[in-house]
Amino acid sequence: MMELRTQRRTMANVPWGLVAVVLMISAVGIYNLASASRPPASPVWLPQLAYLGLGVATVVGIAFVDYRFVQSATIPIYLVNIAMLLALKVVGHKAKGAESWFVLGPLRLQPAEFMKLGMVLMMAKYFHDDERPNNEGYGFFRLVPPVLISMIPTALVLVQPDLGTALMMTFTAVTIILFAKPKWTVLVIMGVLALGSVGVLWNDYVRVQPEPRMTIIRHKLKKHQDARITGWLDPTSDLRGSNYHSMQSKIAVGSGGPTGKGWMQGTQTGLRFLPEQHTDFIFSVFAEEQGFVKCLFLLLLYAGFIITSLSIAASAKDRFGAFVVVGITAMVFWQVFENIGMVTGLLPITGITLPLMSYGGSSMLSVMIGVGLLVNVAMRRQGFRP
Amino acid sequence: MKLGGPREPKELRPRVFALGSVFLFGVLVLSVNLYRLMVVRFEEFTALSIDNQFKDVRVRAPRGLIRDRHGEVLVDARPSLDVFITPAFCLKCQAEVIPRLATLLGWDDDQRQKVEQQVKDTRGPQRYQQLVVAVDLPRDAFDLLNAHQMQLPGVDLEAVPHREYRAGSALAHVVGYMNEITVDELTKFNSSQEDRPPYAMGDYIGRKGVERAFEQVLRGTDGWVKEVVNARGEIMRDLKGEVLKRDEVLPRPGNNLVLSIDSRLQAEAERVFPGTAGAIVVMESKTGFILAMVSRPSFDPNEMTGRVSSQRLAALSKDPLQPLIFRAAAEHYHPGSTFKVVSMLAGLRSGAFTPQTTVNCTGGYQLGARRWRCDNERGHGPLQAHAALAFSCDTYFYRLADVIGIDPIARAARELGFGAPTNFGVAAEVPGVIPDSAYHDKNTPGGYTKGMALNASIGQGDVNVTPLQLAVVYSAIGNGGDVMQPQVVQRIETPDGALVEAMAPRLTRHVEITPEQHETLIGGLKGVVNEAGGTGFRARLPDITVAGKTGTAQVARLGQIRVKAADMNYWERDHAWFASFAPAEDPEVTVVVLNEHSGFGGASSAPAAGAILKRYFELKKADAQGTAPPLPSPIASSAPVPKAAESTKVLPDVVPPREPVEARDASVPGPGDPLVPPHEDLEAPR
Known part of the structure; x- marks a missing residue:
């Protein structure tokens, strides 16, 4: 009887708004993929549809397991993810110079996508367990464990090398730490660090100085990474070379105009001027063909996602739930921000997918696992009285 | 709330907010940026996206043909089966495709490495451009590659139009050749403002002869079309397989050229040319149009047109015979006795000599302490103008020069066309040298002396002329004084054959020759060929009166012991000239033959000229009757017979001081002074 009540109550707590937003973005994504992968490319929207089905099933599956069970299994989940990243070094599949894939028959798994979730869970568990109501501010010592928790997998991803995902993990981890309300001294230090990195960037890339240039980290970067930063800071530096992709993407987006060229009518898309147009540069396709108004609508859907999921965090019944929700929301937000930022020339190009829009099973699945956790936390929130 | 249970984390709510x-501010930033790109800069990016899709493709205009005066094609295009690699589409290029290509085409290691390096060196957008890796494949190699096309990704086989010189090395210097335009020429020909410049990298451009001089006529205008391409530069097609394009500007083919060359006469001239090196000029006496032109040794313009290796080019330029030099106009020689008509005209004009003036030849001429020897040591005895020319008596001209000096001779020579370029236009020319007293005062140590006039009067000393100049001068003497500008292009026609421009004969100047002077000169020249004892009897024709003059240009200072010509070093043998026109009374055609280092006087040059003249009149007759011309007769005297040249004469004891000469031809030991007068009349029956 009690259980039934719980069940009914949790069912009533399903965040339908969030679910609707997720399904709408996914639907737009598949519609857009059909255009991005029009003949002669293989029609990847069909497998994407299958991944979406799998994702929805995952959401449902995860929603019905109480997240407190997940909470108890956090340490093994985290360790398994770390182990997967290490295993990549041994049996990973090399693609575009990075070891980031497991190939299991027809499936290609990207452990880094799942590591992000593992990291969020582990950090949430730490901040849950470490709660001290009388001593709220986090000082340096109390922040050592979460920093380690985030730095170990980030470092593993960075050496794959997958700078983009590592950056996303860093941003997500920093967001979670900030959300935990560190002491002001920590904030000052973080601010100094942020200023410092801007300073390094300025010294290495912007400042006019005599040759040989005195650089701090630039000489340690890989050539393509260096070129991307140069291209981002000065879009006209190498139009036919490394900056070609950024420029072509901007041309695609800009030429979309207010109303777009029409579905399947994008010339940048059809003539394949866009690199990775069904994954990293999927937004350029959407912008070129659908135009500014519908882009705004898509951004509103992402804003809807942020609002609905953060409202779950606000009503979560414990710190673990709230931190998981914040972490997942931060993860999705940073990916959206970096992805759309890079295709519009606002940010340097890193290989980051647009959640729910880009083609890819691992990406879809990791986002859907996150959504499942969001739904799960929402369903078990308190203070809801039907 | 139960104790020990999870506490609702209310303190987090403000932070969540x-x-x-x-986050929402972040989304707002993205929206503003999108607005900036998609609404504010919409037009700018639209223009860029249109630029992206359309590639300006150049459509090369076919180059004009070159024909002879009867319409026979001398230069056109043939398909060259070429192999290209587009590096961007060449998968596993270094590992598989190039080795496979090397095996199929039988390349050696050097060649394969060269191609590998070429492919490796391409960068960025260059990788989407075709690289030529092999040209002029034989048909079966082409078929073999075609059969293996599937294993050769990024390798294209195409039949590319390639300039073909049908006559091969004949006429090579006149027609010229082509090769790739240089970067300097590109900047010269293309003004920077032009969106679609007339020349592009990789274009061929005329290099010598007509190809160069008439480059703009032959070239035409390239067409342009905007083709839809994808990011890889691949041309897109619609469902029917048609190329998607717009704004097509069709190429305008180049105009055709009709040369005044008669290829049948050219073939005869090539056939009868008697020696290793030299030149033949066959010209219409009254118009200056060239009928045939030989410069030996020659080169193959087909090879020079983009098919020549650097080693081969080096070998060509190091060849002591210098095949790249156009001997008809870009090289000068002592004219020898052919110059005597000029001296004669100068003498007659001076008034000091009349046709009846008699000089007694005793085998030489005494001037001061030195004796200038006549060719005939026994002496010609007393002779007048006519015989002096017919028997080529040097003594007569020594006397003439002694009387009138060098300046009247130089004046007559320059008027007739020596000493300055003929303005042939098609080839580079040297002006030649006509010395006068001022010239010697300036260039010779000690200044002008009478002896120099004596040397000049018989076409030695510093007198240097080109075969083309000699043809112009003999035409002028034959036609009564009209110095014509030689031309080789007769008409410019559109590709359809409509006339664009017909070249009119161009008169350089008219030289005053009185009928009496004319009669004397023509009479003497007729005697050379047609009288007993005339030096040019071998050019005689049965039904046409030929007028001509032999000449032997001494090249080397001879040693103390006279040697047989056959035993002499090639480079030290004399040049043999024959300059002629026919019919003598009303000349139609002028033929000049120069046989370098033949060593046998007029023995070889005169028969060659005779054969060409004979062929000219045969062809003329056949054309008039509308019948096929008879086959050319066997060569009169193909190789000079050494026994005929018993030129074992005693060397003179006196060696006159050497006069300065223009140092131009390094391979020739340098023309010396006429120690021994020309001995062209050795062959003549007495």
Whole structure:
């Protein structure tokens, strides 16, 4: 009887708004993929549809397991993810110079996508367990464990090398730490660090100085990474070379105009001027063909996602739930921000997918696992009285 | 709330609100940026996206043909089966495709490495351009590659139009050749403002002869079309397989050229040319149009047109015979006795000599302490103008020069066309040298002396002329004084054959020759060929009166012991000239033959000229009757017979001081002074 009540109550707590937003973005994504992968490319929207089905099933599956069970299994989940990243070094599949894939028959798994979730869970568990109501501010010592928790997998991803995902993990981890309300001294230090990195960037890339240039980290970067930063800071530096992709993407987006060229009518898309147009540069396709108004609508859907999921965090019944929700929301937000930022020339190009829009099973699945956790936390929130 | 149970984390709510605000602000930033790109800069990016899709493709205009005066094609295009690699589409290029290509085409290691390096060196957008890796494949190699096309990704086989010189090395210097335009020429020919410049990298451009001089006529205008391409530069097609394009500007083919060359006469001239090196000029006496032109040794313009290796080019330029030099106009020689008509005209004009003036030849001429020897040591005895020319008596001209000096001779020579370029236009020319007293005062140590006039009067000393100049001068003497500008292009026609421009004969100047002077000169020249004892009897024709003059240009200072010509070093043998026109009374055609280092006087040059003249009149007759011309007769005297040249004469004891000569031809030991007068009349029956 009690259980039934719980069940009914949790069912009533399903965040339908969030679910609707997720399904709408996914639907737009598949519609857009059909255009991005029009003949002669293989029609990847069909497998994407299958991944979406799998994702929805995952959401449902995860929603019905109480997240407190997940909470108890956090340490093994985290360790398994770390182990997967290490295993990549041994049996990973090399693609575009990075070891980031497991190939299991027809499936290609990207452990880094799942590591992000593992990291969020582990950090949430730490901040849950470490709660001290009388001593709220986090000082340096109390922040050592979460920093380690985030730095170990980030470092593993960075050496794959997958700078983009590592950056996303860093941003997500920093967001979670900030959300935990560190002491002001920590904030000052973080601010100094942020200023410092801007300073390094300025010294290495912007400042006019005599040759040989005195650089701090630039000489340690890989050539393509260096070129991307140069291209981002000065879009006209190498139009036919490394900056070609950024420029072509901007041309695609800009030429979309207010109303777009029409579905399947994008010339940048059809003539394949866009690199990775069904994954990293999927937004350029959407912008070129659908135009500014519908882009705004898509951004509103992402804003809807942020609002609905953060409202779950606000009503979560414990710190673990709230931190998981914040972490997942931060993860999705940073990916959206970096992805759309890079295709519009606002940010340097890193290989980051647009959640729910880009083609890819691992990406879809990791986002859907996150959504499942969001739904799960929402369903078990308190203070809801039907 | 149960004790020990999870506490609702109410303290997080403000932070959630703050975080949400930050995130939404981020979304706002993205929206503003999108607005900036998609609404504010919409037109700029639209223009860029249109630029992206359309590639300006150049459509090369076919180059004009070159024909002879009867319409026979001398130069056109043939398909060259070429192999290209587009590096961007060449998968596993270094590992598989190039080795496979090397095996199929039988390349050696050097060649394969060269291609590998070429492919490796391409960068960025260059990788989407075709690289030529092999040209002029034989048909079966082409078929073999075609059969293996599937294993050769990024390798294209195409039949590319390639300039073909049908006559091969004949006429090579006149027609010229082509090769790739240089970067300097590109900047010269293309003004920077032009969106679609007339020349592009990789274009061929005329290099010598007509190809160069008439480059702009032959070239035409390239067409342009905007083709839809994808990011890889691949041309897109619609469902029917048609190329998607717009704004097509069709190429305008180049105009055709009709040369005044008669290829049948050219073939005869090539056939009868008697020696290793030299030149033949066959010209219409009254118009200056060239009928045939030989410069030996020659080169193959087909090879020079983009098919020549650097080693081969080096070998060509190091060849002591210098095949790249156009001997008809870009090289000068002592004219020898052919110059005597000029001296004669100068003498007659001076009034000091009349046709009846008699000089007694005793085998030489005494001037001061030195004796200038006549060719005939026994002496010609007393002779007048006519015989002096017919028997080529040097003594007569020594006397003439002694009387009138060098300046009247130089004046007559320059008037007739020596000493300055003929303005042939098609080839580079040297002006030649006509010395006068001022010239010697300036260039010779000790200044002008009478002896120099004596040397000049018989076409030695510093007198240097080109075969083309000699043809112009003999035409002028034959036609009564009209110095014509030689031309080789007769008409410019459109590709359809409509006339664009017909070249009119161009008169350089008219030289005053009185009928009496004319009669004397023509009479003497007729005697050379047609009288007993005339030096040019071998050019005689049965039904046409030929007028001509032999000449032997001494090249080397001879040693103390006279040697047989056959035993002499090639480079030290004399040049043999024959200059002629026919019919003598009303000349139609002028033939000049120069046989370098033949060593046998007029023995070889005169028969060659005779054969060409004979062929000219045969062809003329056949054309008039509308019948096929008879086959050319066997060569009169193909190789000079050494026994005929018993030129074992005693060397003179006196060696006159050497006069300065223009140092131009390094391979020739340098023309010396006429120690021994020309001995062209050795062959003549007495």
